[in-house]
Amino acid sequence: MRESVAVQQPPAEAEKSSAEDIIRAFTQSVENGKRSDQPYPHWIVRACLPADTVDDILALPFEAPSLEGVSGKRELHNNTRKYFDVENRKAFPVCEAVAQAFQDERVINQIESTFGTDLTGTYLRMEFAQDIDGFWLEPHSDLGVKLFTMLLYLSKDPRHGDLGTDIYDGDKRHVGRSPFEPNAAMIFVPADNTFHGFEKRPIKGVRTSLIINYVTDEWRAREQLAFPEAPIA
Template sequence: MLELPVTSALLASLGAARARGAPYPHWLLSHVLPEALPEEICALPLAPPAIGDTQGRRETHNSTRLFFGTAARADYPACAALARAFQSQEVTDRLQALTGARLRGSFLRIEYCQDRDGFWLEPHTDIGAKFFTLLIYLNDPPAGENWGTDIYTSPEACLGPAPSGRNRGLIFVPGTDTWHGFETRRITGVRRTLIVNYVTPEWRARHELAYPEAPIG
């Protein structure tokens, strides 16, 4: 997997992004990655973790989480190609122009999530240490099921899920009103998602960062 096709696909997808202003500014993407890349990531030899009581938080199962850090980039070409693209000035400049996010000096963090039936996330905002959030859905849910991230108008009011077809995405810049989560519902099989964040330089878990010694810009 070469870096150029990943960067080109990202830039094309961002150029065709659909902006939405309510309940907070967010952008819907399609064809985010080259067609072969989701398949390569889904084929990584990484068993989906068993789902116990997550308490509505991903960090409940920290030991089972996969980040595209230094080790994953060295072991898996697909992880390396994706990280290089999101680290590139071309992509970060385009993300800043599209969303207004301030990424200079931040650090790239990419998480690969494999969720089974029983998974849920309480409404939260990502505010604080995260300057930018992009979710990329890697597989199509079965008919009648929607595995997209739920968007809320408030912690108590769920507006509904973002489109979650294969290779679609959702972008938002964390703020006090960017409530999102995942309501409890049936997951047949495995829900696979990439979460791309740019985070504060003070991020403590340095192993989670794609390039822990190289800030953006």
């Protein structure tokens, strides 16, 4: 009589984090965030997204675009910038999940109450940024049509520890730099003194981040928006 041999089944693929999971992670990160009032109010928050969500964003099949020897402003390369827009929400589940989370009224309410901004009538804009050597940004404030800015750092390269956002005072004097940690973010509400940028320095590999803004109806590039027909209620 033959002994029965159990057939080992391959492990089931882990279920991906949903928008609800992302909401929970972000809510907790904001509750544990650290505020600084110098030189303007800004927050550092950590563990912003579930770990698998970060991995899925990093796995998006977008190549880092060439700078063609030009930098200083992101808008100089508008033709190669990538967004969690309508097209990419449809194509990639992680883009859809993250966008749905940041469109959710619970996230909106927490942002408004914690950071002191009114997002009524604004639109969600999420840019997937991939910065390579030669990239730099001049000091700018984001004041105008942006009512909230979150710079979410993603890349896990250990060489990126000094690639955080540079912080300037009202006279555009360099006064500090945010920590660049994967799944951590710098958050602020744009004002006339919220100067930030990126001092030119060597970038090994690709510096990857997600830039999350809520913008007013005056934003002209509607194709960049996650939900161009659905302003925040």
